[in-house]
Amino acid sequence: MDSSLIENCQAPLALLDAAGAICAASASARQRWAALADALAACARRDGGRLQVADALHPDWPTHVRLSPELAVRLTPLNPSGDRAQDSRRWLLEWERDDAESAQAASALRLLRDVGRAVNSSLVLEDIFEALGDVLRDDIPHEEACIVILEPSGNGVKMLIRLNREGTLEISGEKNAFAGYDPVTDRVARTAQPAILTRDALASSRLFSEKIASALVTPLVNKGVLIGLMALGGDAPSQFTPLQLKSLSDVAEQVAVVVENANLYWQSQTQASRELLINQLTRAIRQSLEIDAILSAAVQELGRVLGVSRCFIQYGPEEGDTPARSYSYELPGVEPVGADELSAAALEQTVFEERLKRSPASQDTWNPFILNDVRDCPPFLTCQAFFARRHVQSLAVFPILIRDRLVGTLTMHQCDAFRVWTMADIELLKAIAEHLGVALHQAQLFGELAQRTNALEQTLAELQQAQIHLVQSEKMAMLGQFVAGIAHEVNTPLGAIAANEDTLRSCLEKLRGGMDSQDAEKWLASMETLLGINRHACQRIGEIVRNLRNFARLDESELKSVDLRENIDSALLLVQNMLTQRGIRLDKRYHDGLPLVECFPGLLNQVVMNMLVNAIHALEDRPDAAIIIETEAQDDDAMAVIRIQDNGKGIAAAHLSRIFDPGFTTKGVGVGTGLGLALCYKIIEKHGGRIEVRSEEGAGACFEVRIPVSQALARLARNVPAEKCG
Numbered sequence: 216m217d218s219s220l221i222e223n224c225q226a227p228l229a230l231l232d233a234a235g236a237i238c239a240a241s242a243s244a245r246q247r248w249a250a251l252a253d254a255l256a257a258c259a260r261r262d263g264g265r266l267q268v269a270d271a272l273h274p275d276w277p278t279h280v281r282l283s284p285e286l287a288v289r290l291t292p293l294n295p296s297g298d299r300a301q302d303s304r305r306w307l308l309e310w311e312r313d314d315a316e317s318a319q320a321a322s323a324l325r326l327l328r329d330v331g332r333a334v335n336s337s338l339v340l341e342d343i344f345e346a347l348g349d350v351l352r353d354d355i356p357h358e359e360a361c362i363v364i365l366e367p368s369g370n371g372v373k374m375l376i377r378l379n380r381e382g383t384l385e386i387s388g389e390k391n392a393f394a395g396y397d398p399v400t401d402r403v404a405r406t407a408q409p410a411i412l413t414r415d416a417l418a419s420s421r422l423f424s425e426k427i428a429s430a431l432v433t434p435l436v437n438k439g440v441l442i443g444l445m446a447l448g449g450d451a452p453s454q455f456t457p458l459q460l461k462s463l464s465d466v467a468e469q470v471a472v473v474v475e476n477a478n479l480y481w482q483s484q485t486q487a488s489r490e491l492l493i494n495q496l497t498r499a500i501r502q503s504l505e506i507d508a509i510l511s512a513a514v515q516e517l518g519r520v521l522g523v524s525r526c527f528i529q530y531g532p533e534e535g536d537t538p539a540r541s542y543s544y545e546l547p548g549v550e551p552v553g554a555d556e557l558s559a560a561a562l563e564q565t566v567f568e569e570r571l572k573r574s575p576a577s578q579d580t581w582n583p584f585i586l587n588d589v590r591d592c593p594p595f596l597t598c599q600a601f602f603a604r605r606h607v608q609s610l611a612v613f614p615i616l617i618r619d620r621l622v623g624t625l626t627m628h629q630c631d632a633f634r635v636w637t638m639a640d641i642e643l644l645k646a647i648a649e650h651l652g653v654a655l656h657q658a659q660l661f662g663e664l665a666q667r668t669n670a671l672e673q674t675l676a677e678l679q680q681a682q683i684h685l686v687q688s689e690k691m692a693m694l695g696q697f698v699a700g701i702a703h704e705v706n707t708p709l710g711a712i713a714a715n716e717d718t719l720r721s722c723l724e725k726l727r728g729g730m731d732s733q734d735a736e737k738w739l740a741s742m743e744t745l746l747g748i749n750r751h752a753c754q755r756i757g758e759i760v761r762n763l764r765n766f767a768r769l770d771e772s773e774l775k776s777v778d779l780r781e782n783i784d785s786a787l788l789l790v791q792n793m794l795t796q797r798g799i800r801l802d803k804r805y806h807d808g809l810p811l812v813e814c815f816p817g818l819l820n821q822v823v824m825n826m827l828v829n830a831i832h833a834l835e836d837r838p839d840a841a842i843i844i845e846t847e848a849q850d851d852d853a854m855a856v857i858r859i860q861d862n863g864k865g866i867a868a869a870h871l872s873r874i875f876d877p878g879f880t881t882k883g884v885g886v887g888t889g890l891g892l893a894l895c896y897k898i899i900e901k902h903g904g905r906i907e908v909r910s911e912e913g914a915g916a917c918f919e920v921r922i923p924v925s926q927a928l929a930r931l932a933r934n935v936p937a938e939k940c941g
Contacts, residue, residue: 218230218238218239221239221240221241221244222239222240222241222242223241224241227241227243227244227246227247227309228240228241228244228307228308228309229241229244229245229248229307229308229309230293230305230306230307230308231305231306231307231308232305232306238305244308251288288308288309289308289309290306290307290308291306291307291309292305292306293305293306293307325354326350326354326462326465326466327465327466327469329350329353329354330347330350330351330466330469330470331469335473341384341386343473343474343477344362344376344378344384344386345378345384347466347470348360348378348384351447351463351466352380354462355431355447355455355459355462355463356449356454357380357431357447357448357449357454358379358380358426358427358448358449358450359377359378359379359380359423359424359427359447359448360377360378360445360446360447360448361375361376361377361378361422361423361445361446361448362375362376362435362443362444362445362446362470362474363375363376363400363422363443363444363446364376364435364442364443364474364478365400365404365441365442365443366635366637366638372397372400372635373635373637374386375422377422397419397420397421397422398416398417398418398419398420399412399416399417399420399422399430399432399444399446400420400422400444402416402432403432403434403441403444404441407434407436407441408434409431409432409433409434409460409461409463409464409467410431410432410433410460411429411430411431411432411455411457411460412429412430412431412432413428413429413452414427414428414429414452416430417429417430417448422446422448423446423448426450427448427449427450428449428450428451428452428454429448429449429451429452429453429454429455430446430447430448430449430455431446431447431455431459431460431463432444432445432446433445433446433460433463433464433467434467435467435470435471435474436467436468436471437471437472437474437475438475442471442474442475442478443471443474445463445466445467445470447463492516492517492520492521492643492647493643493646493647493650495516495520496512496513496516496517496647496650497650504657504658504661504662505658506530506655506658506659506662507540507542509651509654509655509658510528510530510540510542510623510651510655511542513528513542513647513651513654514526514527514528514542514543514544515544517544517625517644517647518544518545518546519544521627521640522546523546523627523628523629524545524546524549524628524629524630524631525543525544525545525546525549525551525552525626525627525628525630526543526544526625526626526627526628527541527542527543527544527552527557527626528541528542528543528615528623528624528625528626528651529541529557529563529623529624529626530542530615530622530623530655531622531623540554541554541557549630550605550606552605556601562596562598562601562612562626563584563612563624563626564624565595565596566584566596566612567580567581567584567614567621567624569595581614581616581619581621583611583612583613583614583641583644583645584610584611584612585610585611585612585636585641586609586610586611587609587633587634587635587636588608588609588633589602589607589608589609589610592610605628605630606630607628607629607630608629608630608631608632608633608634609628609629609632609633609634609635609636610626610627610628610629611626611627611636611640611641611644612624612625612626612627613625613626613644613645613647613648614648615648615651615652615655616648616649616652617652617655617656617659618656622652622655623651623655625644625647625648625651627644682894682897685890685894705756705759708751708752708753708755708756709752709756711748711749711752712749712752712753715745715746715748715749718741718745719742719745719746722738722739722741722742722745723742725738726738726739758788759788761785774813774814774815775813775814775815775816776811776812776813777811777812777814777816777819778809778811779809779812779819779846779855779857779922780805780809780846782816782819782820782823783803783805783823783844783846783857785820786820786823786824786827787801787803787827787844789824790824790827790828790831793831794831794842797831797834797835797840798840799831799834799840799841799842800839800840800841800842801841801842801844802841802842802843802844803844804843804844804845804846805845805846806845806846806847806848808848809846809847809848809855810848810855810924811924812855812922812924813924814902814922815898815901815902818898818901818902819898819902819922821894821895821898822895822898822899822920823857823859825891825892825894825895826859826895826918826920827842827859828891829891829892829918830842830859830860830861830863830916833861833863833864833865833915833916834861834862834863835863835864837862837863837864839862840861840862840863841861841862842859842860842861843858843859843860843861844857844858844859845857845858845860846858848924849921853923853924854904854921854922854923854924855921855922855923855924856919856920856921856922857919857920857922858917858918858919858920859917859918859920860915860916860917860918861915861916861917862914862915863915863916864912864913864915865910865911865912865913865914865915865916866881866908866910866912866916867881867912868912871908871910874892874908875892875893875895875896875906876893877890877893879893899920899921899922902922902923903922903923904920904921904922904923905921906918906919906920906921907919907921
């Protein structure tokens with residue numbers, strides 16, 4: 216047998232030579248050798264009552280020897296070389312466990328079995344540790360117990376679990392985990408070895424209360440990685456034994472695996488909750504595009520879910536905005552901090568301003584500013600008085616950026632205890648700060664868009680008002696051109712009325728002077744004829760006035776069903792004098808079955824008038840000048856058509872695409888405004904119709920206006936049954 220195997224064995228084994236001397240032995244066997252020698256000396260069987268170990272090596276000696284009720288050994292002969300000679304034989308000496316050892320072994324097995332049952336009962340750390348505490352109290356009596364779970368980086372405590380004698384469980388999670396140096400945690404992190412610690416080693420540790428005088432501490436190691444530690448504390452200086460330390464170490468092996476599994480489960484749950492937080496925050500942000508609503512919702516959701524003492528956002532969209540707008544959340548019982556006090560402290564702005572001064576182009580400029588312990592705050596911030604007054608112990612500040620420009624900050628205060636801001640915390644809050652930056656940018660764009668929309672709406676209203684004025688001005692301008700013709704049209708019936716008045720007065724004088732019945736009848740007949748002439752003259756004047764009023768009216772809000780022929784005739788009345796003076800022949804070709812059209816009559820009159828005036832101007836100095844006005848009903852697309860065709864000078868091909876552009880005219884300075892056809896186009900477009908033009912230079916032009924008609928009106932005009940209409 217290899218001697219090294221015996222020396223490294225944990226069981227009490229010894230290798231003896233033929234003389235009974237120890238060749239090799241385990242550590243526990245050497246500790247028991249003295250007790251064995253004393254027991255052998257008490258067995259007086261040879262040579263004065265002394266029995267040497269060599270005597271026990273006789274081949275006839277029993278294999279098992281019980282030297283006392285508490286001590287028993289077993290001898291096994293060994294002969295590696297195969298030689299059966301007595302002097303070459305070696306012996307393996309084994310101590311058999313006594314009743315106390317058997318009880319301890321059974322207790323250890325029971326402890327491991329109970330621990331396994333407890334730690335595998337749940338994936339929730341609180342439940343696991345509570346069940347584990349009940350098991351440990353029965354097998355290793357203690358006053359207090361604690362389990363520390365370290366951050367994956369090993370640079371901080373992720374969770375601290377305390378369990379007192381009464382079984383009360385206290386779990387300090389992320390929001391209350393202590394920061395800074397702890398001697399016990401540091402010792403385990405450096406050595407990764409179990410130990411029994413005295414009060415001196417526990418003096419400045421925050422794992423136990425001051426009454427604890429000694430402790431068992433063992434690391435939690437999973438797959439070669441230190442993930443934390445377990446510790447039991449007692450109020451007596453020498454309360455714990457090496458056997459209890461070994462038992463706790465065996466328990467720690469199981470606990471480490473379960474903690475890692477629970478950590479994975481906890482991480483998945485944490486990731487899900489963080490994603491839920493981001494989704495909730497995103498939904499809260501998307502419910503409004505108002506900046507105040509976005510930031511108010513964000514700060515409330517963040518503070519509520521993260522459990523910080525204070526959460527506030529300072530927002531100033533322009534550099535140098537003071538005071539910035541402030542939005543805050545505080546836990547119940549935590550004193551709020553006013554916007555004026557935050558502005559006076561100016562911590563957030565100073566941090567990033569200082570970074571920009573030192574390295575303007577650095578990628579680290581917009582990194583979060585993290586303080587696990589505010590006592591480590593850089594001196595240039597001069598905020599210690601503010602921290603003390605507001606009981607701030609840990610701090611985290613995150614920049615809110617829009618296109619790499621600082622527009623605000625997101626700040627967290629922890630006031631009840633120190634807090635280690637973990638990488639998970641930092642990554643989550645960085646993501647939220649980025650979401651806020653995007654949301655604020657969208658809100659800014661929406662605000663700018665709303666301002667531009669309001670400005671455009673105001674401009675549109677002004678343009679519409681200007682258009683109304685232009686329409687009216689254009690009407691008045693055309694009326695000015697027709698004043699002479701209208702005066703002639705009105706003067707003719709007025710002259711007839713005036714001439715008839717003198718004749719009527721003469722007839723009345725004669726009737727008053729007396730005459731025979733035959734003459735009286737004659738004069739009365741003459742008077743009746745004159746009165747009939749006057750009545751027709753008055754009707755003519757009324758028709759002229761009515762057409763003028765219809766043409767010039769501004770009421771465009773009421774659609775009316777009109778006969779297009781009447782509208783055309785009212786427009787022709789106004790240009791009749793111009794046609795007569797210029798010797799222009801007019802040919803009217805009205806369609807008998809033309810349906811009524813729902814339109815704005817005043818606007819439609821203006822369209823016809825504009826086109827007639829353009830046709831008259833195009834016929835300047837033409838000896839055979841003629842205008843043809845034609846109406847048509849097109850059943851295929853339910854359109855009423857008005858065509859105004861002249862044989863004037865026509866329109867150049869280069870100008871055809873521009874004739875409806877506002878301001879474009881070929882009439883020369885002082886003759887045309889360039890608004891007439893543009894207004895006509897808009898008016899017909901408003902009616903849902905269109906204007907088409909055909910022209911050849913030197914061969915005249917034809918303007919065709921198409922206006923939709925009501926199907927019901929079209930059927931009524933043609934007297935066609937509804938069921939036969941498509």
